[in-house]
Amino acid sequence: MADFNVNLRGVGTxxxxxxxxxxxxxxxxxxxxxxxxxxxxxQFRVVVNFDELKYISSAGLxxxxxxxxxxxxxxxxxKFSNMKENVYNIFDLLGFPILYEFFKEEKEALQKFDxxx
Amino acid sequence: MNISKKIFERExxxxxxxxxxxxxxxxxxxxxEECNFSEETAGKIILAVDEACTNIIKHAYKYSPEGNIxxxxxxxxxxxxxxxxxxxxxxxxxxxxxxxxxxxxEQKRSGGLGMFLMKKLMDEVKYSTLTGNKNQVVLVKYLS
Numbered sequence: 219m220a221d222f223n224v225n226l227r228g229v230g231t232x233x234x235x236x237x238x239x240x241x242x243x244x245x246x247x248x249x250x251x252x253x254x255x256x257x258x259x260x261q262f263r264v265v266v267n268f269d270e271l272k273y274i275s276s277a278g279l280x281x282x283x284x285x286x287x288x289x290x291x292x293x294x295x296x297k298f299s300n301m302k303e304n305v306y307n308i309f310d311l312l313g314f315p316i317l318y319e320f321f322k323e324e325k326e327a328l329q330k331f332d333x334x335x
Numbered sequence: 336m337n338i339s340k341k342i343f344e345r346e347x348x349x350x351x352x353x354x355x356x357x358x359x360x361x362x363x364x365x366x367x368e369e370c371n372f373s374e375e376t377a378g379k380i381i382l383a384v385d386e387a388c389t390n391i392i393k394h395a396y397k398y399s400p401e402g403n404i405x406x407x408x409x410x411x412x413x414x415x416x417x418x419x420x421x422x423x424x425x426x427x428x429x430x431x432x433x434x435x436x437x438x439x440x441e442q443k444r445s446g447g448l449g450m451f452l453m454k455k456l457m458d459e460v461k462y463s464t465l466t467g468n469k470n471q472v473v474l475v476k477y478l479s
């Protein structure tokens with residue numbers, strides 16, 4: 219019943235994950251699978267595009283919390299873009315903006331990766 | 336009509352599976368809307384109920400799909416009172432530490448944020464043990 223979809227695409231050396239719909243404890247494993255796939259392929263530079271994400275619970279936020287350190291240990295990162303205000307507010311309530319970079323547009327997040335080489 | 340005087344009651348019983356979370360959110364949304372909460376506040380109530388039920392599925396029932404979760408909504412005296420009851424493993428909320436995001440990240444943890452989020456979203460969150468070995472969490476949100 220939960221409507222969620224995740225898509226992975228490569229933009230240069232960065233992997234972009236598009237998340238759509240509702241990200242909760244039921245759908246979070248689908249996102250975990252994508253992160254596991256990235257680790258298998260040694261892809262550590264990630265942008266998550268939230269443009270079509272309508273809803274997130276802490277189970278969704280937990281996925282980023284569980285993987286970001288591994289990405290950073292390997293000179294990568296998880297950066298966020300195109301987040302709707304209602305979704306951003308949840309990240310904000312839990313203090314994520316101190317530890318993660320949020321960008322209005324996907325290209326800004328991609329450029330940030332480019333600027334650090 | 337003065338909404339604060341209106342009495343509203345509704346109840347739903349669901350099994351402890353994560354695929355019921357969407358249904359629980361829909362039910363909560365219509366209850367919050369009927370009680371005249373703004374879209375923004377309804378969003379907070381929906382998320383808090385989702386978090387409470389997720390915790391029950393994950394911790395009280397350890398993902399066993401046969402557990403019962405009873406959710407009752409009541410609107411009175413200008414507030415919505417949501418009582419969520421389960422028959423799973425009891426837990427002591429006092430034992431759950433405030434989340435430390437930096438530490439969680441270093442430990443590569445994916446959980447531990449739900450209870451804290453519920454407290455941030457709602458005006459009151461109370462845990463209790465009922466007779467018959469039931470656990471209950473009561474969430475309260477004021478309309479104003």
